[in-house]
Structures are given as C-alpha cells and as structure tokens.
Amino acid sequence: MAAYAAALGRPVLNGTRAKLERQAVELLGQGLPEAWLCDRARELAVRGWADLVQHAERSTAPIEQLHEVPGTGRPGPPEWCGECGDGTGTAARLNPRFRKVGPEDARELCPRCHPDRVARATV
Incomplete structure (x- = not known):
C-alpha cells in the first residue's frame, strides 16, 4: 500500500x-x-x-475499460501498443500510467493503448 x-x-x-x-x-x-x-x-x-x-x-470514480489478460481469464488494461512510453517498454507495458506520447513538456495519453483514451473512444 x-x-x-x-x-x-x-x-x-x-x-x-x-x-x-x-x-x-x-x-x-x-x-x-x-x-x-x-x-x-x-x-x-x-x-x-x-x-x-x-x-x-x-466510489463513483469510473473504472477504465477492462480487457482480458491473455491466458488468465482475468480483466486487465488494454495491451501495450509498443509505440508509447519513451521507448522504455517495460514500464509502459506493465503500467498503463506510462503510456504517454509527445515531448516531455506536453505529454498526452496514448490514443492507442492508454486505458483512459481507449475507454473514451469505445463509449
């Protein structure tokens, strides 16, 4: 915690x-x-x-769009697109909060795989 x-x-x-x-x-x-x-x-x-x-x-806070984690039958975040997260890979793959694009001073949520953007796009 x-x-x-x-x-x-x-x-x-x-x-x-x-x-x-x-x-x-x-x-x-x-x-x-x-x-x-x-x-x-x-x-x-x-x-x-x-x-x-x-x-x-x-809580009334929305829960982001959940997708099944392959092979587990459990929900999880959308699969990492592989193009965001400053090329760090591991951080963005494991933690959707690192799924951002753009220059350091103007980062935006990745439209392809950040849970908040994916959820808004499917609503």
Whole structure:
C-alpha cells in the first residue's frame, strides 16, 4: 500500500498496513484494476479513512475499460501498443500510467493503448 503511505506522509501502522494489503489482494482478485485501487487508497489517506473495501464499494470514480489478460481469464488494461512510453517498454507495458506520447513538456495519453483514451473512444 505504497500509494496510501505516500499520501499519508508518514509510516503506516502495522495493523492498518496488514488490513489494507489484505483488502487490496481481495479487490485485485475480483478484477479491479491496480491503478484504480491505488487512486482509491490515496483518497483514503487524504480523508483519514482506512477501509479500502468500503471505499471501493461506494466510489463513483469510473473504472477504465477492462480487457482480458491473455491466458488468465482475468480483466486487465488494454495491451501495450509498443509505440508509447519513451521507448522504455517495460514500464509502459506493465503500467498503463506510462503510456504517454509527445515531448516531455506536453505529454498526452496514448490514443492507442492508454486505458483512459481507449475507454473514451469505445463509449
């Protein structure tokens, strides 16, 4: 729960960390995207809350378009196009947040494979 700890700005108590980690594993197992859950964890810390399941259930934040991860039967982000992410490959392939194009000072979400752009294009 690095996102929670970073937003909190101090070390997380062991009991709270264990609870949030268990809840994150449960929610990931239900197919919720990791990036979406990290955003919800940051919101928890800012609001002084510590129940990720309850917050996820009540959240009105949209969940990006999910695609099946080949061979797993589980949802995941769209497949990486291979053309974005500054040619870093690994980062953009594994984390859709790095799927951006353009010069450093004017980066935009990749229209071919960033979950937010793909989801808007299919709506």
